[in-house]
Amino acid sequence: MKRLVPCVLALAWLTGCGGGREVDYQDLLDEDRNVRTDAAQRLGQAKAVEAVDSLLAVIDDPDEVVRVTVVRALGEIGDSRAVPALVEALHDPLRTVRLAACQSLGQIGDPAALPGLAKMLYEEDDKLRLVATKNIGDIEGSESLELLLTMALRDDSEWVRQHAIKVVKYRRAREAIPRLESALQGEADIVRANAAQALGTIGDRSSVPVLTVALNDPFYKVRSLAAHSLFALAPDDESVLQAIRTRIEIEENQMSKVDLAWNLARLGDDQGLEVLRLYLFRGDPEDVRAEAAMALGEVGDETDIPRLQKAAADKKGLVREQALWAIEKLKKA
Numbered sequence: 030m031k032r033l034v035p036c037v038l039a040l041a042w043l044t045g046c047g048g049g050r051e052v053d054y055q056d057l058l059d060e061d062r063n064v065r066t067d068a069a070q071r072l073g074q075a076k077a078v079e080a081v082d083s084l085l086a087v088i089d090d091p092d093e094v095v096r097v098t099v100v101r102a103l104g105e106i107g108d109s110r111a112v113p114a115l116v117e118a119l120h121d122p123l124r125t126v127r128l129a130a131c132q133s134l135g136q137i138g139d140p141a142a143l144p145g146l147a148k149m150l151y152e153e154d155d156k157l158r159l160v161a162t163k164n165i166g167d168i169e170g171s172e173s174l175e176l177l178l179t180m181a182l183r184d185d186s187e188w189v190r191q192h193a194i195k196v197v198k199y200r201r202a203r204e205a206i207p208r209l210e211s212a213l214q215g216e217a218d219i220v221r222a223n224a225a226q227a228l229g230t231i232g233d234r235s236s237v238p239v240l241t242v243a244l245n246d247p248f249y250k251v252r253s254l255a256a257h258s259l260f261a262l263a264p265d266d267e268s269v270l271q272a273i274r275t276r277i278e279i280e281e282n283q284m285s286k287v288d289l290a291w292n293l294a295r296l297g298d299d300q301g302l303e304v305l306r307l308y309l310f311r312g313d314p315e316d317v318r319a320e321a322a323m324a325l326g327e328v329g330d331e332t333d334i335p336r337l338q339k340a341a342a343d344k345k346g347l348v349r350e351q352a353l354w355a356i357e358k359l360k361k362a
Contacts, residue, residue, distance in 0.1 A: 052083035057099075062092045069095065073102025081108045088114050096121070097129045104133025112137060116145035128160055135164025143172050150176065155186045162189055166196030171204070178208050182216070182223045190223055194230045203233065210239045218248040225251050229258025237263050244276045244289075252276065253288035260292040270296045277301075283308060283317045291324035302328065309336060309352075315345035322348060326355025334359055 052058060056068035065087070072080040084103055090096045100118055103111040111133070118130035131149060134142040146168075149161035162180050165173050174197065181193035197205050206228070213224040225243055228236040240262070243255035256276075259269045273296070277289040287308050293301030305321045305328070312318040322340055325333045337359070340352040 052086050054080060054083045057083055057087045062095050065090065065092070065095045066098045069098040069102045073098075073105035076106050078106055078108055081106060081110055085111060085114050088118065093123055093125060096123070097125050100126060100129040100133050104129075104136035107137050109137060109139045109141070112139050112141050116142060119145050119149060124154065124157070127157060131157070131160045131164050135167035138168050140168055140170050140172060143168060143176065147176055150180055150184075155189060158184065158186065158189050159192055162193050163196065166193075166200065174200070174205060175208075178205055181227050182209075182212055182220045190227075191230070194227045197227075198231050206231065206233055206236060210236060213239055213243055213251075218251070221246060221248060222250040222254050225254040225258055229254070229261040232262065234262050237266065237269065241269065241272045244272055249282035249285040252280070252282070252285045256285075256289050256292045260295050264296065270298065274298065274300070277304070283312050284320060287312065287317055287320045287324060291320075291328065294324070294328035305329070306333070306336060309340050315343070315348050318343065318345070319347045319351040322351035322355045326351070326358040329355070329359060330362075331359060 054068055054072065056064050059065050059068070069084060069087075072084060081103065084099050084106075088096070088099050088103070090099060096118075100115065103115060115130045115134050115137075119127055119134075121127050121130070127149070131146065134146060143165065146161050146165050150158055150165075152158050152161070158180070162177065165176050177193045177197050181190050181197065184190050184193070209224045209227050209231070213221050213228065216224070221243070225240060225246075228240060237259060240255045240259050243251055244259075246252050246255065256273055259266075259273070263269045270293070273289055273293050277286060277293060277300075280286045280289055286304060290301040290304035290308075294305065295301070302325075305324050308317055309321040309325065310318070312321055318340065322337060325337060329337075334356055337352045337356045341349050341356070343349050343352065
């Protein structure tokens with residue numbers, strides 16, 4: 030015997046308040062939500078284009094699982110006729126439905142979905158923003174690229190920013206580079222810092238000159254990230270080595286000095302190692318010491334293990350954690 034949906038509202042929905050719903054697949058209106066779910070799932074798996082209108086007719090199913098399944102089925106089918114309804118589903122009160130709608134719009138890949146997905150980039154939920162970012166990346170064109178760059182430069186979440194840049198890199202979007210270089214030279218402090226990091230991730234050597242200039246940026250984090258990006262882009266460039274050497278001589282911010290030293294050591298200059306060994310104990314605040322420990326785990330040698338063991342006795346947990354990680358890394362090297 031079929032289980033009835035235990036809700037007056039659901040029953041009213043199923044009967045269309047007396048008028049009925051016109052669908053070609055009657056299982057989508059069955060009283061049993063499991064039957065409705067199974068019907069929507071099968072139609073999606075079959076990529077049944079002829080079922081799009083029927084699925085759209087039931088996209089507001091009162092049951093959460095059914096609603097999510099219908100939304101996903103429309104994405105699997107991939108017909109652009111579903112875009113307006115899926116954009117509307119982005120406003121569903123249930124998070125699961127909104128996530129499914131993001132994913133389905135990305136699967137369909139129609140640029141008409143971008144205004145709706147762009148609004149998702151302002152959700153408080155990091156995961157929703159991340160999913161929106163990923164699926165914006167699945168839609169071709171300059172508009173989607175601009176949205177990705179906006180997230181990469183301005184989102185509060187490091188997770189979301191890095192994912193946006195990875196998507197840009199995957200798309201091999203050289204057209205993103207001028208936008209990032211421009212941001213590096215004229216935006217707010219945190220935006221410049223994010224731009225410096227993004228240019229290193231995208232990996233185009235043409236950005237070396239602008240990143241070299243950024244070594245003298247007034248914001249310490251820009252200088253730090255520019256040094257990391259320069260090494261990533263041009264580890265064999267003598268001019269990069271000289272630029273970092275010049276900057277470290279006048280650097281006053283301890284965190285930036287550690288990051289400059291880290292990349293000097295990566296470039297083969299032992300001066301960088303000496304700076305890291307110094308700031309492993311004298312760095313202040315603790316995140317400077319932790320950064321020095323992390324760097325030594327990558328560029329140090331076995332003689333640094335006793336130093337790191339001593340640093341592991343630091344009163345600050347962040348320093349201890351990074352020192353222990355560095356010791357393990359050096360032992361495995």
